[in-house]
Amino acid sequence: MSNRVNDFAFKIATANGTGSASANGLIMQTIFRMGIPVTGKNLFPSNIQGLPTWYEIRVSKDGYTARTPVFDLVLALNAATYAKDVAEVRSGGWLVYDSTWPLDPKLIRDDVTYVGVPLAQMCGESFKGVRERILMKNIAYAGALAALIGMDPEIIRGLTLEKYSKKPALVDSNQKAVALGYDYIKANFDCPLPIRLEPMDETKDSILIDGNTAAALGCVYAGATVGAWYPITPSTSMMEGFKGFCTRYRRDPETKKNRYAIIQAEDELSAIGMVIGASWAGARAFTPTSGPGISLMNEFIGLAYYAEVPAVVFDVQRTGPSTGMPTRTQQGDIMLCAYASHGDTKHICIYPCDPREAFEFAVAAFDLAERYQTPVFVLTDLDIGMNDWMIPKLTWNDAYRPDRGKVLSAEELEAAKSFYRYLDVDGDGIPQRSLPGVHPKGAFFTRGSGHNKLGGYTEDGDEYQEVLDRIARKVDGAKDAVPAPIIKRTAGAKVGIVTVGGCHAACAEAVDTLIAEGTPVDYMRVRGFPFNDEVVEFLNSHETNFIVEQNRDGQLRSLLTLETNVPKSKLESVRYYSGFPMSAHHVLSGVSSKMAVNA
């Protein structure tokens, strides 16, 4: 078969807890530094050691970053999943295995080329100690792969030197392990294979980063000073990231004291309470969590909505309901976040599609929360949050200043004739705010019980309704302040493809494919709720819109039907919710099956 240069995918099957992450990272980074667009997806179990884990790497000269379901090569290093892994190699592809032990003849396919490397045996002979042997076996497979697909050995060497600059012994053992795999392949097989790498120049303005790290960095740049959290996969690394950045950037240069407070709460009820308390007192505060955490926060979210206290909540979505599959991805909280809590509520939600937007939207979330004095949800997912994505470098405008909203200073309060917390003085539904401890005239009683526009307790129906209606107007007003949808129109398109968040990668690729195959389609990615007019116009301008999302019940579609005047009949649902990231193929097959029915 012909060569497939810089356009293929492979998969590494191991057991978790064996230290394969550093080898997989090494492979990703080497390809990236060769200037070739690359993405990695870590499919891992909810377990600490011993269960199957896969790392999928896609090399795409065209820069596609979605997951692909077709694997040209599989490195099958976990005997427990051999059968499944062998079955996943495409016809004509390659299977790399550890030939220290013979392969079960039942696993032999005649349309696949088998590449046996005695990894365990070589590492057993070259390294001492069980732990080192296991760890170096991973590096050795990276070496073998380097020879097979043509990774640049100089770059690998450079990366090892950087990584272990302070531990020379580790440089030596890593180099030795790489060489074991590399030299064995060179000596025994024809390589590189037809699926191979050739240097490009497509990554110099990009970085490889995960969304949790990027969102954490966004919180630092936004000037957040209080973070409260309760650990939950897949959001945990966000607070770890925030802590890391704060240690670097938020120490008073003289006293070395912290310009931030991170509080590990006893549960998510408490975490959101701390965020509300801190925001009430004027700090930029946030909490990262996932679906189960949002469920617990519901009562407090209603308080923040009704008492009009800012709060920034990151929901790194995972598979529900209940504990579901905690290490798998989904967009299952779209409805939950939009209407969280009892009574009439509606919340500002923003939906980043990748780590770059996670960084930018983190900043936007604080501005929105303070401007509109209400909870704001940033919905990412496990795939965005925990996987390394290739994204254009993050940039920062030094002219940025936080939008603290209508917070009155001591001077303003002093000069004011009167101050009423819930009075719509500007006609935009957004009242003025005061912070505790600033000025006696700013004092008011924050409460979740009925209150009138002057801030007084009330059980009067009209007074209650007046405030509730104003809050609705206020939040609806945010539709023009949330990030606008990204719309791409194509001449002759009759149908629209619509999606949200992390499905973007798959949808963008599917749209390109459809257009290339002669089916023009328009594309829209929704980025914020409440929906702005552009969203409605786009939907109304097509007879059929395919709403692509990752949940069983078509939650984005539900929200669009509830919150726009678009007839339901114009909204077809395309869903994929197995817990793995979506690929273009899911979009294409969903769209084409519905098109066939509609034709």
Place this chain on the structure above:
Amino acid sequence: MSYIAKPKVHHPALKPNAIGLTRRDYEGAITTLCAGCGHDSITAAIIQAFWELDIEPYKVAKLSGIGCSSKTPAYFLREAHGFNSVHGRMPSISTGAGAANGDLIMIGVSGDGDSLSIGLGQLSHAIRRNVNLLYVLENNGVYGLTKGQFSASADPGSTSKKGETNTMAAIDSVLLALTLGATFVARSFSGDKEQLVPILKAGLKHSGFAFIDVISPCVTFNDHEGSTKAYAYTREHQIPIVQADYVPHRDEITTAYDPGAVQTVTLHDGSSVNLRKIAEDYDPTDRDRAYSFIRDHQARGEVCTGLLYIDPTSSDMMEQNDVVPAPLYNLPYENLCPGSTELEKLQARYR
């Protein structure tokens, strides 16, 4: 209850404190609680304590959960921000507010339902964190606002107004607080202002979580015979162990007491508390002995009151986390944002 400027004319008979404010300036809205409710007496003691300490009301944040007790922050310090949050969750709101603005003088008011059932977790963890907060648990043994169900502080054998007997063990908040490492633990009685006001003052000056359980009879649902939280019962069974006198400055310590019976502890800011001990062998700085002393007396049906335990070396949550002394909410943005050059530099890490 937003601010309405009121004429600053005071009754000449009202005595001003050092900052020129009278007790009236520390009041709030008119109470809506039942006449005779213990909670109202505690409100009066709180007003007195703030007035005596010459605290500017606007520097205070008043926080509460939900319940009759939790309504009371509306009835004192009208010039202070209040936050009547959700049931049992005032500790987390306070923790966040304290993190954002360490200069706030925080008082939290809660009930036995709010603190010991729905909010037991948050209370426990706020104690562990040593949040800088005066926490007043207004303990009446029942859920007042939902009309008289037993709370977790109801003693076994006590009866409800309807005649039911509580069979479950009580959660004793003082013993709990001692177990969890609270750095200031007190118990008092709403009917004993003499004792309560100085404890509140000491609690406000304590650096960290100052916990005070105040027995506060619910006249409507739990003041009958058979209740161990009734006025009559408490008057009869209360034994004052340690009377606390708050002394603003070290140099003002008087020698009026019999030295053997007085223990002086110095607080963070140099002020001090004189502890007059009724029981000579009691040491309010010895956690373990305080615990067993209180337990022994409890077994005899006696309710020990006073400032029962204090750790004068206490450092609060923010100190423990090494946070800058300036309030976080007000730090200049320039000191928080690393800027574009640093962002460019940082990203070498992700290549």
